[in-house]
Amino acid sequence: MAKTILIVDDDPTQRRLLQAVVEKQNFIAAHADSGEAALDALGNGGNIDIILLDLVMPGMGGMKALAEMKARAPHVPVIVLTGQGGIDTVVKAMQAGAADFFVKPVSPERLTVSLRNVMKVGELQGEVVRLRKTASGALCFGDMIADAPAMRQVVRLGERGAKSNIPILVLGDSGVGKELVAQAIHGASARSGKPMITVNCGALPENLVESILFGHEKGAFTGAIDKHMGKFREANGGTLFLDEVGDLPQDIQVKLLRALQEGEIDPVGAKRSVKVDVRIISATNRDLAEDVATGKFREDLFYRLNVFPIDVPPLQDRMEDLPELVRHFIGRFNAQEGMHITGVTAQTMSLLKGFNWPGNVRQLENAVFRAVILCEGTELEAQDFPHISGVTRDIEADDDEELALVVEPVAAQPDGPASDRDGPVHITNTAGHIRALEAIERDLIEFAIGAYAGHMSEIARRLGIGRSTLYRKVREHDLDAKASKTG
Ligand SMILES: Nc1ncnc2c1ncn2[C@@H]1O[C@H](COP(=O)(O)OP(=O)(O)OP(=O)(O)O)[C@@H](O)[C@H]1O
Ligand SMILES: [Mg+2]
Incomplete structure (x- = not known):
């Protein structure tokens, strides 16, 4: 390192x-x-x-x-x-x-x-x-860390797919690097000089999805003061990246299917269809086949998007890349934060290798970011990764509740019976007394935000509570849900 x-x-x-x-x-x-x-x-x-x-x-x-x-x-x-x-x-x-x-x-x-x-x-x-490179769409596969055998396959497929205009569906858990793969495909394609437009289908306000994607004419609906191009036309000649495509509402799925089949779109309020030349890359962390089975996702659209699927493996299946990823992120945050971290200690590296990274590369990125900020020396140490090592620096201890220090590294498993090595969330204080339920809940949610890189749906699912309950608790405990979700 x-x-x-x-x-x-x-x-x-x-x-x-x-x-x-x-x-x-x-x-x-x-x-x-x-x-x-x-x-x-x-x-x-x-x-x-x-x-x-x-x-x-x-x-x-x-x-x-x-x-x-x-x-x-x-x-x-x-x-x-x-x-x-x-x-x-x-x-x-x-x-x-x-x-x-x-x-x-x-x-x-x-x-x-x-x-x-x-x-x-x-x-x-x-x-x-x-x-x-990211800004100009010239990012390519050489810019990704992908030496592990499981990733080489992704690169091979991506490079092959980039050569044609075939629709590509990038699959994988949250934080595995789906967007980066999409950018690399665009960068390696003949369209790389043209724009790559990203749409996060999960974050579109329901009443505006159609207009955002396909555009609208002036006066098409109340509030449509100006003509609006829409993402399809913005991406003309280039690539349209439909992130979280599984979240598209049903009526829009129909319109997207038509755009893919006919190569033309109908802007809201327009009299005529408009020809568009876009290459579609979509991504999802959902099981779309399952969504098709339960009727949430249209089967015909699924087959259109899924012509060339690329499965990005979880970090756990490509741990060979971990040291290089860590080095890459240290370099990035050194530059960003004006720090001089030279690497991680050997002991810390084995700690990182032993962790299961449920939030994948994004979680690793966030963990390194935090560690670079916490680090007091030249190399990152176990206590700079408190969520993973369970070891905290003194400055982290609570004022009125001196927490017991757990020194043993824990490889947290998201499922299975509760371990007695319960990691950074402590149920007793140093005096051996049980801590207040509210305090434990706060620590648990905070830990989950770090462990799942701020992915609220995933956290809610793991904690077995609804998303709105989770958001309420985050507010009540004055936690920062976004703190760990960068990029
Ligand atoms: N192989 C890699 N090499 C270098 N950086 C990577 C790699 N994979 C992912 N990253 C970085 O990790 C972060 C997460 O990647 P990305 O946003 O592409 O993941 P994602 O699968 O789209 O995540 P999400 O499900 O949260 O949308 C980004 O900052 C990205 O640059
Ligand atoms: Mg993404």
Whole structure:
């Protein structure tokens, strides 16, 4: 997890000195005694994050090595080192793309600051690239973390589906990355230069669904002051992403079917139909076949949407990707929050690997976000993941109710008999007395909001109460339901 710094110097004493500084900052040090060896290390997929390069070396020499490095791995920052009097070379090196430079002897403090700055710039650049790609519709499968075998299949299918205009249905539990897959399909398709318009079908006000999707003419109904394009026409030439498609009301399902079959829509109040050229990607975390069986979802529409289903597996089935996802999210929140977290401790990583992540990648993303904010050192620790480890930092303890500290890691199972290792929700206080029901309820709901990443329907179902009851309790307890649902 920690970043790897490649130290390139022909002088073994110098390498050892730099190694000591690097390791003290919790980075991993790798060595090369020549430019050639450094390029080998870089080429072997050794996951080098930053290079410290001596400019004066026998053989290929630092300048030549630098040029090669920038050609082969332009995203890996190179910090150059030189002896007194080598300033001219330093100028050339900076022009050739070096990120920073030092004149030997190197002071450990200055080197540490430089490493951190270089890393921060890298993370900010990564974040800028990601945001720009998301905004312009150029996000593609290479931007997803999907090395686990279960995910490779998703990428294979997605890339194949992207090549044609076939309707795609992205299936999977909440938080698995359905929207990201949809964006990648759009980005990999010939339509990537055109807009991708997202509609959250579950969040449309019932009386406006039709107008939002298909548009309306001026004066079509009371309040229709202006003509409105509608999402279909906004997406013309591009992709329309129908998120939570299972939530569409029945009468709209009929109209959507017609749009798909005929390639034309009827804006509200319009005299004529309008031709549209959109590629439909839809997504749902519901069992649509089941909804068809119970009559909630139209069978004919289901077959239209479900031509090319892609199942995104739960995080639990692709834990091989977890370390990389954690690293990715740390980088993102470092950039966003101006933090310098280098990774997670080995113990914490095994804790994260042992958890079952019912809220999937989104829950992991939220957990890392919270951890980055809570973290007091350079690496994330168990207590930075209180919902998962059951370990809290002192600052978290209640004033009037000192909670007992549960140190044992718990892998919470959503179902099954109550465990005696009940995790972060405590029924007794430190004095061994039972806590008030209301206080336990509050903690339980708070825990559930974190565990299910703020997905209120899921939380209500798990707690066995109605959604409106849940919302009422959230208000009563003054909890922040949205706090854990980002993105
Ligand atoms: N493979 C991945 N690599 C990198 N980031 C990912 C990956 N999968 C998901 N994410 C991130 O996790 C978050 C949740 O993903 P997304 O919104 O696509 O999930 P979803 O299945 O649509 O969730 P929901 O059911 O809540 O709508 C996003 O911030 C997304 O960028
Ligand atoms: Mg989604």
